[in-house]
Each structure stands twice: as structure tokens, then as C-alpha cells.
Amino acid sequence: MQHRFRGSVHSLGLAVAACFTVLAAGGWAQTAPRTGADLSGVWVLLPAARQVPGTITDRFSPDEPPMTPWALERYKAARKGLENLPNEQGRDAIDPILHPRCLMPGFPRIYQRPGAMQIVPTPGLFLMLFDNYSAARRIYLDRGHPEGVPPTFMGHSIGRWDGDTLVTDTVAFNDLTLLDSMGHPHSTDLRVEERLRRVAQDTLEIQFLFEDPKAYTQPWRGKKLFGLRPDWELLEYTICERESGEDWWKLLEQEGLSRE
Amino acid sequence: MRNLSAPSVLELIFQCTRGLRWGGIVAVLVVHWAPGGMAQTASPSSTGTRQAGTQRPDFSGIWARLPSSRQISNSDMFHPDEPPLTPWAQEKYRVIRKGIADPSQQAREDIDPILEPYCMVPGFPRIYLRPGAMEIVQTPNALYMNFDEHSQSRRIPMDGRKHLANAPPSFMGNSIGWWDGDTIVIETVGLNDLTWLDGMGHPHSMELRIDERIRKIAADTMKVEFLFTDPQAFTRPWSGEKVFEQRPDWELMEYVICENSTGEAWWEALEEEGVGNREP
Numbered sequence: 001m002q003h004r005f006r007g008s009v010h011s012l013g014l015a016v017a018a019c020f021t022v023l024a025a026g027g028w029a030q031t032a033p034r035t036g037a038d039l040s041g042v043w044v045l046l047p048a049a050r051q052v053p054g055t056i057t058d059r060f061s062p063d064e065p066p067m068t069p070w071a072l073e074r075y076k077a078a079r080k081g082l083e084n085l086p087n088e089q090g091r092d093a094i095d096p097i098l099h100p101r102c103l104m105p106g107f108p109r110i111y112q113r114p115g116a117m118q119i120v121p122t123p124g125l126f127l128m129l130f131d132n133y134s135a136a137r138r139i140y141l142d143r144g145h146p147e148g149v150p151p152t153f154m155g156h157s158i159g160r161w162d163g164d165t166l167v168t169d170t171v172a173f174n175d176l177t178l179l180d181s182m183g184h185p186h187s188t189d190l191r192v193e194e195r196l197r198r199v200a201q202d203t204l205e206i207q208f209l210f211e212d213p214k215a216y217t218q219p220w221r222g223k224k225l226f227g228l229r230p231d232w233e234l235l236e237y238t239i240c241e242r243e244s245g246e247d248w249w250k251l252l253e254q255e256g257l258s259r260e
Numbered sequence: 261m262r263n264l265s266a267p268s269v270l271e272l273i274f275q276c277t278r279g280l281r282w283g284g285i286v287a288v289l290v291v292h293w294a295p296g297g298m299a300q301t302a303s304p305s306s307t308g309t310r311q312a313g314t315q316r317p318d319f320s321g322i323w324a325r326l327p328s329s330r331q332i333s334n335s336d337m338f339h340p341d342e343p344p345l346t347p348w349a350q351e352k353y354r355v356i357r358k359g360i361a362d363p364s365q366q367a368r369e370d371i372d373p374i375l376e377p378y379c380m381v382p383g384f385p386r387i388y389l390r391p392g393a394m395e396i397v398q399t400p401n402a403l404y405m406n407f408d409e410h411s412q413s414r415r416i417p418m419d420g421r422k423h424l425a426n427a428p429p430s431f432m433g434n435s436i437g438w439w440d441g442d443t444i445v446i447e448t449v450g451l452n453d454l455t456w457l458d459g460m461g462h463p464h465s466m467e468l469r470i471d472e473r474i475r476k477i478a479a480d481t482m483k484v485e486f487l488f489t490d491p492q493a494f495t496r497p498w499s500g501e502k503v504f505e506q507r508p509d510w511e512l513m514e515y516v517i518c519e520n521s522t523g524e525a526w527w528e529a530l531e532e533e534g535v536g537n538r539e540p
Contacts, residue, residue, distance in 0.1 A: 070540035077533040094529050101522045101529075102379055104410065118415075120404060122397055127404060129413050133381065134432045136406045136413035138395075138512065152514035154411045175538065176523040187540060214540040234415060236430035238381065245454045248378045251371060255355045259453065 036121075036161035039196060042234065043204050043226035044116045052223050056087050057112055058181035060208055060222025071185050071215035078183025090183025096176055102240035104133050106153035106177035107170060108192055108208065111224055113181075115237045119204075126159055126166060131237045139168050151188050153177055166196040179210070187214035202228040315442050317476045319396045319403070322512065323504040325388070326481075331503055335389055336366050336459030338486055338500025349463050349493040356461035367461025373454055379518035381410050383431035383455035384448060385470055385486065388502055392515050403437055403444060411514045416446055423449055429466050431455060443475040457488070465492035480506040 048055065054062025067075060078090035089095075096103040105113050115131025126139040139157040149156045151174040159168040170192045179186045193209040208222040249259050325335065333340040345353055356367045366372075373380045382390050392408030401419040406412075416437040427434045427450050434450035448470045457464045471487040482504050489497040527538055 068540065070537065074530070074535045077530065077535045080533075094526075094533060096526045100377060101526045103519070103522055103526060104516065120397065120399065120402070122399065125397060127397060127406075127413075129404070129415060133410060134412045134414070134430070136404075136411055138406060140511075146511065150513065152411070153516065154514055174519070174523075176519065176526060233417075233424055235424075235427060236432055238431060241380070241431075241452075241454065244373075244378045244380050245452075248373050248380070248454065252352075252355070255358075255371070257352055257355055 036166060037164040037198055038121070039119045039166065039198060039204060040121050042116050042118045042229045042232040044229050044232070045111065046203075046225045046227050050227075051225055055223065058087075058089050060108070060180060060210070060224065061220060063220075065184060065210070065220045066217040067184075068213075068215055068217055074185040075183055078178070078185075089181045090178065095183075096178065097239055099240050099243040102244060103176050104135065104153045105239075106173070107137060107155050107157075109178055109180055110135065110137075110154075111206070113237075113239075116229060116232055116234055117226070118234050126168075129234060131234050133238055134234075134236045139166075139170075145169075145171055151175070155190075155192070162195075164197060166194075168192075168194040168196070170194070179215075185215055186210075186212050189214050199225075204228070316439060317442055318398055319444070319474065319476070319482060320398045322393050322395050322507045322510040323482065324393045324507050324510070326503045326505055332501060334364055336364075337389075337462075338385070338458060338488075338502065339498065341498075343462055343488070343498045344495040345462075346491075346493055346495055348465075352463040353461060356456075356463065366459045367456070372461070373456065374517055376518055376521045379522055380454055381412060381431045384414060384433050384451065386456055386458055387412065387432075388484070389459050393507060393510055393512055394504075395512050403446075406512060408512050408515045410516055411512075418444075423447075429453070433470075440473070443473050446470075446472040446474070448472070463493055464488075464490050467492050477503070482506075 045057065048057055052062060078094060080091065082088045082091065092098050097105050097109075104110075110130055110132050111117075113130075113132045117131070118127075118129040120127035120129065124140065124142040126141055128137040128139070129135075130137070135154065137154050137157060139159040141159050141161075144158060145156050149172045151172050153174060153176065155170040156172040157168050157170040159166050161167070171190075173186065173188055173190045175186075175188050177186070178184060179190070190210070190212040193211075195205075195207040197205050197207075199205045204226040206224050206226070208224075209219055210216065210222065211219040252259070325331075328334040356371055358368065360368065369375050372378075374382045374386075381387075387407055387409055388394075390407075390409045394408070395406040397404040397406065401417070403416040403418060405414040405416070407414075412432065414432050414435060416435040418437045418439070420438075421436060423434050423436055429450055429452035431452060431454065433448040435446050435448040437444055437446040439445070449468075451464070451466060451468050453464075453466050455464075456462060457468070468488065468490040471489070473485040474482060477483050484502050484504065486500040486502075487497050488494060488500065
């Protein structure tokens, strides 16, 4: 639509087109975009009992992903001492999101973190907002990945509608996150494809395909289900707020200031 | 559009063309010749609502803060004058600026909550002063402000709801907004005490309340006016402003200030575990 207003279209035709755009755009936030389905709302990850059997919160798949030797070495380090606790999260001591590193969980691990997410579909941009860090994931529906996009925690996402399913493609990750809370690693070559679909009025299914030739010998799949929470609002949650905040106030106290 | 019945389509076309006769053409021509195109629903909505008597501009798109030379103050403050600090805030501010002679310089780095080792998010409103762009996503009943910094987002419901009761204090606070003619008014409360108000180091308490008025002062320029109220930190409310310009060809780019230092620290921890190969 953006390009509709460029170039030399006859002004009157343009004006009528503009009117129709208003009519067509009316209420697009509450209802469905012009193609695809309405995925808007606040969603929360369903408990393990309602996921694919064996898919605990901290995993995308009940099966062990096919790791390369490089990834296996890192995974073993993340699980040293936890060999007999297969459902335990990776070691806190080397978890990038915990104090003192406090790095953001990034995508896709943010899906496994506590808290809700809100989907805001707009015609060219599919927004996913998270409690976690008040972070936003922005999925462009009107363009491809730009050349040379720098690596980030959330990656660069594009999407398109395949019937009632939003198909996304995310690349350009940094190497400062884990793929999941079990401690599965990934490289900057990670590519995540998702298929988002409303499988019931109150249920969102996200299917994942993870590709990362440095970390996994073959692409592997995962799935997560989310439940609609019509009465919820997002609430910001920052995992290190307490520790980093306390440290900061300790410093201020050393300088003779009191918190109250 | 698909769901509209024939009569209502005709009626709406009539209304649209009537609106055009009364001046919509001007707006359409503005859209037509706007360099680089405008946000998707921008001008149609102002054309369409003109006949209804209210003009609601579209703020959607990427915005960059104008350089200091085009603002009333430098990029570390909202107003060139010193805010009316209470003794409580004055004491804090003195410590925060101890040893800094230049009054235009940022506060002490060793005590800055966004820097190492604290690396906390800047929070609102300081995020407005950080490097990088912001994106506004405007829907009929909400406004979303997305920032480069930490890929963070501000949600501003504009559907008549009130502030969340008992929401825990947060870095971004709890915002609600509404239209006042062509201006978006936002009220934000519920901020925690882990941020500074600006890069100068002006402190605030959890009683801080911020009123913003956002309006376009040119087709591609918007002004955000602030009113800061915090009886614990300021003896009276004080105002500030920042001006932003649209950047139609930009995309947001995530920026995490401590990424290098804490990222390195994480890889050092992995090296200590014998997993030192960052590259396979």
C-alpha cells in the first residue's frame, strides 16, 4: 500500500483509492488483517501437560536435537552435574540471562520464559510484545531480509500468510543466547522458521524448524501451544532487576544516599 | 471492504467524494508528492476523518530525534533549565555529578544504572534520549512505541481503560493515552526507582508521573512535550520537549548497550569451562 501513494497516479483515482483504504483499514487492529487469520491478543505458553507429550517448558521438542560435536561439547558443559536430572534447566552458573551477565534471553528462548506475549497484527508489520524486558519482536510482512543486517538478540524476521497460517523466517542472531533453557546452543548461522496458526479459538500453535549447520547436523522441528488470555495486560518483567537494582542501590548507599 | 453491502459502499463513496470536494484533495496531493512515501494508513485516515470534524494524524513509522542544534536542549536533558529539585533530589544529584565540572556533561559513568556492571535498561523517559530510532505503530485503539534500545517497546492503550491497579513498578511504567484533537495525550505512572530521568543524572522517585503531548508540527516532524510531576523529587511540575523527524527508509536496529562487555564476560565463563571455541 505504501507504494500506492508514489508515482504518478491520477489524483482523483488516488483519492478514491485513499477512501477505500480507509474503509478497508477500518478496525484492522481488532479484526483480521486482509489476508490470513486474526492472531491478535494476549497469549501465554500452556503448561507442559498441554504440550506435545514430553515437551517440557524448557524444550521445543521432546527429542534430543541432532547436535554437531561443537554443540554437544557446549551442551555438556551447560548440563555438567545435571546428567541425572533430564528435565532440569541448564546450569545457572553459565546461563547468559542470569546475574551477573543479565543478557536478554533473545529469540526463540523468550517463548519459554515466564510471562505473556501480546500479538498486534498490522498490515505490514506483525508485532509480538513480551512481558520479558518489555521486548518487541517485529516481523515484516512487506519486505525481505536486508543485506548485512547486524546480528541481534531477536534476529531479523520476515513473514507471509499461507492461508490462515503466518509463516515467519528469522535470521541474523548473535551468539549471546541459548536456543532454550535446557542449554542447547546455537551459532550465528541459526535460522528459525515458524508457522503460527490458531488451532482453536483460544489456542495458538507455533511450529518451529531450526536450522543451524554449525550446531545441528540436520534441521529439526519443535512445537509450542499458547492459550488466549482475553483479560490480561502485559506486565514488564526483567529477570535481573532485583540483583542489578540492589547492586546499584548498594553503590548509592556507599556514596551516602538512602533509597527512601 | 469485502463485507460491506452495496448500498453502504455507495454511501461511503459519496461521503468520501464529498469530503474531497471540501478539501480532501489537498491532503491527497500532499500524500501524492510526499518524498519517500508515508506510513501506510497515514494520509488516508486524515483524509477520511476530515469530514468527521476531527483530524487524527498518523504517527506510524520510524522516527529519529533531531540533533541538539534543532532542540531546546542537548540530548541528555529535556529542558535547558535546571529542574526544581527538592532537597532529597538535590542531594542525590550532587553525588551523581560529583567531580563533573562541565554542567553540560553526562553524569558519572561509575554510578550510571545503564552502564556496567549494572547494565539495566534505561527505562522511560530516558529511553527517548538514548541513541537510536523509535518506531510508532498506531492502531485505532492503541499506540506502540518500539525502540532500537534493547528492542524494547512501550504500550499505550487508547481504548478508555484506566491505569492497571496494583501493577508492579517497572522500567517503562504503565501508560494510557487519548486523543485531544490532533494531539495524542499520554499519562504514565508506575515507574520503578532504578532509572534516571535523563543522561544528566536527574533522579526521580516512584511517584513520578509523566504527561506527554505528541503532535505533528510538520508533515514529517513531531514534537513530544513533557510535564514531569514528582513531589518527592521536584518542588513543582516542570516541562520539557523533544522533536523527532520521520525516517521512512529506516528500519529499527536492536542496540544493547552492555552487549559487548557482558557478552564477553559470558564467553569468558564458557572458556573457563573449557568450551572456549566461539566459532565451531
